[in-house]
Amino acid sequence: MSTRIVSNIQKFTWKRFFLQWEWMLIALLVIIFTINSNISPYFLNYTSITDATMTFLDKAFIVFPMVMIMIMREIDISVGSTAALSSIVMATLYNAGVPMVIAIVACLLVGALCGFFNGYLLVKYRELSAVIVTLSTMILYRGIAYMILEDRSAGDFPDWFSYFGWGYVGGIPFILCLFVVLAIGFVLLLQKTTIGRRIYAVGSNPKASRFSGVKVDKIKLLVFTLAGLMAAITAIFLTSRMGSTRPNVANMYELDVIAMVALGGISTVGGKGKMLGAVLAVFVIGYLQFGLGLINIPAQMLLIVIGILLIVSVTVTNFRVTRKAPQRKAKKNQAKKVS
Amino acid sequence: MKRWKLVSLLMVFVLTILAACGQETGSGESSEGNTSDGGGEAVTRHAIVFKSTGNPFGEKLMEGFENAIEEVEGEAILRAPEQPTVEGQIQIIEELISQQVASITIAANDYDGLEPVLKKAINKGIKVISVDSAVNGDSRMVHVNQADPEAIGRIQIQATSEMIGGKGQIAVLSATSQASNQNLWIEWMKKELEKPEYDKMELVEVAYGDDLRDKSVSETEALLQSYPDLKAIIAPTTVGIAAASKVITDKGLQGEVVVTGLGLPSEMAEYIENGVSPWMYLWNPIDLGYLAGRTADALVEEQITGAEGDTFEAGDLGSYEVVKTEDGTEVLLGDPFEFNKDNIDEWKDVY
Numbered sequence: 001m002s003t004r005i006v007s008n009i010q011k012f013t014w015k016r017f018f019l020q021w022e023w024m025l026i027a028l029l030v031i032i033f034t035i036n037s038n039i040s041p042y043f044l045n046y047t048s049i050t051d052a053t054m055t056f057l058d059k060a061f062i063v064f065p066m067v068m069i070m071i072m073r074e075i076d077i078s079v080g081s082t083a084a085l086s087s088i089v090m091a092t093l094y095n096a097g098v099p100m101v102i103a104i105v106a107c108l109l110v111g112a113l114c115g116f117f118n119g120y121l122l123v124k125y126r127e128l129s130a131v132i133v134t135l136s137t138m139i140l141y142r143g144i145a146y147m148i149l150e151d152r153s154a155g156d157f158p159d160w161f162s163y164f165g166w167g168y169v170g171g172i173p174f175i176l177c178l179f180v181v182l183a184i185g186f187v188l189l190l191q192k193t194t195i196g197r198r199i200y201a202v203g204s205n206p207k208a209s210r211f212s213g214v215k216v217d218k219i220k221l222l223v224f225t226l227a228g229l230m231a232a233i234t235a236i237f238l239t240s241r242m243g244s245t246r247p248n249v250a251n252m253y254e255l256d257v258i259a260m261v262a263l264g265g266i267s268t269v270g271g272k273g274k275m276l277g278a279v280l281a282v283f284v285i286g287y288l289q290f291g292l293g294l295i296n297i298p299a300q301m302l303l304i305v306i307g308i309l310l311i312v313s314v315t316v317t318n319f320r321v322t323r324k325a326p327q328r329k330a331k332k333n334q335a336k337k338v339s
Numbered sequence: 340m341k342r343w344k345l346v347s348l349l350m351v352f353v354l355t356i357l358a359a360c361g362q363e364t365g366s367g368e369s370s371e372g373n374t375s376d377g378g379g380e381a382v383t384r385h386a387i388v389f390k391s392t393g394n395p396f397g398e399k400l401m402e403g404f405e406n407a408i409e410e411v412e413g414e415a416i417l418r419a420p421e422q423p424t425v426e427g428q429i430q431i432i433e434e435l436i437s438q439q440v441a442s443i444t445i446a447a448n449d450y451d452g453l454e455p456v457l458k459k460a461i462n463k464g465i466k467v468i469s470v471d472s473a474v475n476g477d478s479r480m481v482h483v484n485q486a487d488p489e490a491i492g493r494i495q496i497q498a499t500s501e502m503i504g505g506k507g508q509i510a511v512l513s514a515t516s517q518a519s520n521q522n523l524w525i526e527w528m529k530k531e532l533e534k535p536e537y538d539k540m541e542l543v544e545v546a547y548g549d550d551l552r553d554k555s556v557s558e559t560e561a562l563l564q565s566y567p568d569l570k571a572i573i574a575p576t577t578v579g580i581a582a583a584s585k586v587i588t589d590k591g592l593q594g595e596v597v598v599t600g601l602g603l604p605s606e607m608a609e610y611i612e613n614g615v616s617p618w619m620y621l622w623n624p625i626d627l628g629y630l631a632g633r634t635a636d637a638l639v640e641e642q643i644t645g646a647e648g649d650t651f652e653a654g655d656l657g658s659y660e661v662v663k664t665e666d667g668t669e670v671l672l673g674d675p676f677e678f679n680k681d682n683i684d685e686w687k688d689v690y
Contacts, residue, residue, distance in 0.1 A: 040438075048437040055433045155451050162455060242425055242452040251424050293434035299392045299421035 021265035021273075024316070025280040032284065036291030043294055049287075054165070054173045056286035058237040059250075061179065062257045063264075064186040065115075065227035067278045070261055071190075071203040073270030074130040076224065078118060079231040080253035081141035086111040087235035087245045088145045091154035100158050108232045114141055115228020119221040138254070145247040155244025165241030175237055187275045195219065203270030259306065260285055263313045285309075385635050386416040386435045387444040387628070390472065391423035395603070396577075396624050397446065399690045400471060403625035404444065407632025410654055415632070416440060425452035432456045435465075442466040442635040444483075447474045454478040466638040468645075470631040476667025480638060480645035483631040484669045485622040488520070491575070491675055492527020494620060495600060496537065499571045502597045502617055506539030507570030510562045512583050512600075514550040514576040524575050543569070548579045555582030563596070574600035580619060584610035604678050608687035611680060618679035624690060627672050630656055634670055 037044035062079045069076050090107035094100055114137065121133045167174040190196040201209040202216050210216045234253070239245045262268070263285060264278030285306065292302050387404045389397040401417045408415035416435070420427025425448050433456065435443055443465055447453055450473065457467050457478035470483040499509055511528065513521045525545060532542060543566050548555025555578055562569060563586070572587075574580035580602035587596050588610060598616040610616045633653035634643075643649035647668050649661040661668045678686060 042438045051433050051437060055430050153449055153451055166455060166459075238426065241429060241455060242449075243455045244449070244451040246425075246449060246452070249425065251422060251426075289430075290434060293431065294438055296416050296418060296434075296438075299419060299427075303421060 021316075022277050022280060025264070025277060025284055028284050029280065029287070032288050032291060036287065036294070040291065040294040043291055048290075048294075050168075050173050050176070052286065052290035053176050054241075056282070056289065057173075057175045057179050058165075058234050058241065059253045059256055060260070060282040060286075061182065061230045061233045061237075062227065062253065063260050063278050063282055064182065064275070065223055065230050066257050066261050067186075067264065067266055067273065067275050068190060068199050068223045069130075069227060070258075070266050070268065071199055071270055071273060072220065072223065073203050073206065074122070074220070074224075075258070076115075076118060076130065076134045076227050077254040077258075078114070078134040078138040078141060079227055079234075079257060080250045081138045081145070082111055082114040082228050082231035083235040083238065083250035083253060084245075084247060085114060085141040085145045086232040087239045087249055088149050088154070088247060090235070090239065091157075091245045092148055094157060095154055100161060104236060107235055108229060111232025111235065112225050112229040115231070116221065116225040118228070119224030122224065123217040123220055142247065149247050153244050153246035155242075157240075157243065162240055162243060165237050165239075183275075183279045187279070190275045195222075199223070200271055203272075205271075256285075259310055263310060265313070383411075383413040383636075383639060384416055384438070384440045385413050385442045385444070385632065385639070386418060386440045387446075387470075387631070388428055388431050388435070389417075389419040389446045390448050391427075392419045392421050394419075395690065399624035400446070400628040400631075403623075403628025403630075404632040405628075406625070407629040407636065407654065411633075411636045413441075413636065423448050425449045428453060429456045432460060436460050436463055439463075440465060441639045442468070444631050444635050445469050445474060445479075446471040448472070451475055466635060468631065468634055468638065470627065473669075476664075479667060481634060481643075481661055482664070482667060482669040483627065483634050483672070485627055485672050486675050487671055488523045489527050491601075491620075492524040493531040494675060495524070495573050495575060496528050496531040496540075498599050498618065498620070499573055499597070500537060500540060502599065503540075503570040505536065508541050508543045508566050508568050509571040509573060510543050510566065510569060511545040512555060512558060512562070512572055512574040512576075512579040513545060513547050514579065516547045521575055528573070548574075548576070548582060550576055550578045552578060552582055555579045556586055559583045559586040563590070563592070569596055571597045571599065574598065574602070577601060577603045577606065577621070580616070581606045581610075584615045587615045588613060601675070602678075603690060604683055604686035605688070605690060607678065608683050611678065611683045618677055620675040620677055622672055622675050626656060629654070630659070630670065630672055634659075 033044075042048055062083075066076065066079070086107040089110045090103045093106055094103040098106070118134055118137055121137075122128065122130055163174065165175065169177050190199065198209065198214050198219055201214055202219060206216060234250065238250060242249070260281045261278050264273060264281035266273030266278060288306070288309070289302060292305060385404075385408050387401055389401060391397070397419060405415040405417065418431045418435070420431060428445070428448055432443060432445070432453070436459065443457075443460055445453065445457070445467070447469055453474050454477060457474060461467050461478075461480070467479050468481050468483060469479045471485065473479070473482045473484070503509070511525055513525060529542065531537070532540065544562065546558040546562055548558045555574075559572065559582060562572065572583045574583050580598060580600040584598045584607065587593065587598060593613060593615050598610065599619050601621050602616070602619045603621065607616060607619060611618065630653050633651070633656070637643045637651040638645060642651045643661060645661060645668055647661055647663045650658060653659050659670050661670055
């Protein structure tokens with residue numbers, strides 16, 4: 001059994017302040033900007049950077065709830081399929097004559113419902129692991145999407161709908177504005193509210209938090225429903241960018257999102273990491289991809305670079321954790337030797 | 340001890356990443372050098388975006404494109420997302436727009452899904468054409484098509500008739516039941532079969548092997564079992580034709596059942612040599628890419644605008660004319676190319 005010493009009065013020291021993983025990500029961002037503007041003359045200008053931001057931000061909305069889910073030691077790999085299904089429902093309803101505004105509301109509802117169903121299964125059958133449950137719903141939701149639309153595409157949305165994916169608010173992409181607003185909201189939710197603190201508590205020790213009166217099930221349901229809702233928002237932006245949709249959209253988005261969360265310093269064993277880290281990681285991966293795309297490196301090479309980046313970041317975060325609890329490790333090693 | 344292990348592991352990773360970065364910077368600089376060589380008049384850059392990486396047909400297509408661009412002394416940018424998705428292609432096109440390329444040639448993963456981003460490219464003065472797999476008429480200036488679907492359909496029936504002496508049962512082994520190009524070709528095959536000279540030929544079944552080797556093999560075996568008098572199998576897909584030929588060869592049915600259709604020479608050489616498939620067809624992906632490259636160049640050099648009736652010289656391939664289609668315009672590469680015992684040797688190593 002591991003014991004965790006939680007001191008509720010953390011003294012502020014400059015050393016601790018600068019040792020935060022978020023500074024590492026900011027440094028990484030600066031390095032990426034420097035390298036990118038050196039290797040490509042097209043990187044450092046306003047249009048390029050805003051255009052790139054519009055391209056990679058769509059899936060970033062799912063990062064918010066995914067951070068919470070992973071802090072709670074769970075995972076949701078059905079978000080890509082949820083996005084595809086909500087997008088298909090929206091397009092099908094609109095093509096059937098439903099007004100676009102209602103179709104968008106339906107899209108959000110379907111997303112939230114998909115997420116709620118994941119949460120419900122996990123709460124109802126506690127012995128099931130989140131990987132298996134969301135793997136099943138990942139296949140299920142994608143299957144329903146294919147059933148509705150078969151292998152066709154649907155679209156012909158009204159002109160104003162393209163504003164989501166392509167519009168600007170006074171020179172700043174609309175998607176970026178919304179992302180920043182939501183990011184501030186989620187940072188406050190996770191870092192400053194009771195719900196946020198309870199999420200950390202559940203991640204650190206689910207049993208103890210349950211026994212101490214934390215409504216674990218309620219929080220789980222809420223967080224998974226949020227994941228579905230955010231997947232639906234992703235669906236709206238993605239569909240708007242493409243102007244049409246088909247059942248295989250948002251393929252593998254779950255992996256991209258999990259990669260961003262992992263790079264953001266959220267520990268996979270739960271209870272650790274900050275929302276801000278994941279938000280920064282979105283931009284690190286996004287601009288890294290864009291910069292490498294500008295010098296036209298092959299797609300496989302891109303995967304290698306991101307893979308290495310992830311390995312390094314996970315090792316470093318892990319290293320920090322082990323250093324903080326050296327005694328625990330030592331004891332474990334001793335125990336191993338004895339047995 | 341443990342800590343030192345971790346530190347050393349970490350250092351190895353950091354070194355790897357530094358090495359990777361170093362390489363990238365190196366290659367980046369060299370390509371930058373290329374573009375800035377001319378100073379004021381930079382080399383014209385033409386980009387091609389294929390469906391996904393690791394597709395042999397796509398590699399040959401891009402090779403042809405690169406050849407054409409090199410001939411006109413431009414710089415070719417070859418890109419493809421690692422998954423065959425619209426999202427991946429949008430991202431790449433955005434990157435190409437930022438790089439201010441002169442033209443973008445796209446083999447699309449979706450007919451409509453790229454419209455907004457391609458329209459944006461066109462608005463920024465970039466010439467946009469599609470090749471192999473088209474985008475809708477609003478989002479392209481011209482489409483470069485391999486061959487007329489009518490010609491592809493009809494020629495396969497004509498060939499089969501010649502192989503089996505104009506009478507007997509025939510079957511089609513296609514890709515998936517929703518594959519739009521295959522379905523169109525099969526429609527034309529059926530129309531060709533309505534002609535009186537094929538009265539004694541009977542199309543008994545259209546089977547779907549889904550472009551999977553296993554399923555195509557079992558579908559072929561089922562066809563042979565259900566129709567013992569079957570004379571020919573037409574497989575208008577590269578996976579299907581190879582699978583059908585393998586089954587016929589393994590069962591020792593050479594001479595009794597013939598196979599023809601559309602196949603890759605490298606995969607079919609064995610069966611053309613052993614007579615299972617006397618001859619078959621395919622367009623040359625290298626030529627297709629070459630024609631696309633030349634078309635892109637003609638658009639950038641303003642020899643054509645992509646309107647119906649425009650004509651231009653496509654280097655080694657000769658002269659081409661832009662023709663009208665249902666929505667938009669296209670350039671046709673020409674009739675499918677015949678591969679037989681006489682020429683298979685020179686092609687089997689090419690693609």
